[in-house]
Amino acid sequence: MDARDIIAKLRDKQGLFDSELNWFAAGLASGVVTDAQAGAFAMAALLNGMSDPERVALTLAMRDSGDVMRWDYSEPTIDKHSTGGIGDCVSLLLAPALAALGAYVPMVSGRGLGHTGGTLDKLESIPGLKTEVSEDKFRDVVTKVGCAIVSATGAIAPADKRLYGIRDVSGTVESIDLITASILSKKLAAGLEALVLDVKCGSGAFMTTIEEARTLAQSLVTTANGAGCKTSALITDMNQPCCPSLGNALEIMEVMKALTSGEVDNDLCDLTCALGGELMVLSGLSDDVDAASWAVRDTLTDGSAAERFGQMVTALGGPADFVDLWRDRLPSAPVVRDVMAPHAGFVSAMDGHALGMAVVHLGGGRTNGGERIDPAVGLTNVCELGEPVDGDVLIATIHARNLDDADAAEAALLCAIEIGNTAPEPLKLILEKVSV
Known part of the structure; x- marks a missing residue:
């Protein structure tokens, strides 16, 4: 040919x-x-x-251009993929929760891209933890723990790796067909039986409109099922952060709060449970999505997901006592600054892209591929849409390496968060479901 x-x-x-x-x-x-x-x-x-x-x-x-993993477990091998957003650390909750419910979750994940954070970068803010492991190590962790979140080896979908880099410099990143093939070729190389997709929509997502998100979701679901992997997608809102923290170690802190405090009444946990319920039904672990979602929530409150998370951290080189002493183990930034609302009103809009880029410029992300990430920097206590504020109300806390970085982040923050006279209409967290 x-x-x-x-x-x-x-x-x-x-x-x-x-x-x-x-x-x-x-x-x-x-x-x-x-x-x-x-x-x-x-x-x-x-x-x-x-x-x-x-x-x-x-x-x-x-x-098939590289290695394709095969698993011999009696229970299903399943996974989740998000198209990227801000404050999105769902994978870090969902993988151990599903493992606690008897599934195997071989999650091949990615690093930060553009204004969005990467699951691997977040995990690697845990001292000693390494996500670049051999296939044998990956198999061993999945077998013993039930889940492992790792980076793709060079042998996984090398054709995609080559084409991805060329798309980046040839003005073809936006091709829905190539985005679909890129995402799914890596996921399917992990040998999955079922996959749930979280397709983000809004100012903090790559797909800003519901029409764009729906087109991508339909392409992904149709293709994955055509390739033999049972798949559905939820289109979810990303007009505000998924959790109130943005930044690698700061998002790990949110994960640990959810796993260890029993406080699970928030968007982060709601989305985790919704995606988990879908995935359990797809894989045959449950025949009722609501019951399955509650089962996922139970693992967050009864300590079983925390136990699996701790086992995974240790298996990947992190501290054996991380679940008990995570507050002492994670890095912290030397400059911490509260930012108050500039005037009274309601939080009427957020520029999610700008919030994400503020974290990138603090050092929490990359502006080119070779940069090192500062795991400690970012934002916490980020306000919510519709929240009433005045000059005494905190809209976010900045964690920075130095005063100049904090000044720049504060200026960006005040531009990204709009305070208006009226509260916006409440947003639905889950906008649509897409299935075959």
């Missing part, structure tokens, strides 16, 4: 055979396909789109 012929067929909307997409994905992984050819393929996909069968075939071809 010839890459030029495949690109021309995609360009001319002639339809591609599975064998052609298999060859192209293998060529991406091996280097037979050049950067120029990969960029042309991506642009043709962006401009013309792909059919459902083509998108399924591309996803499977990219999955």
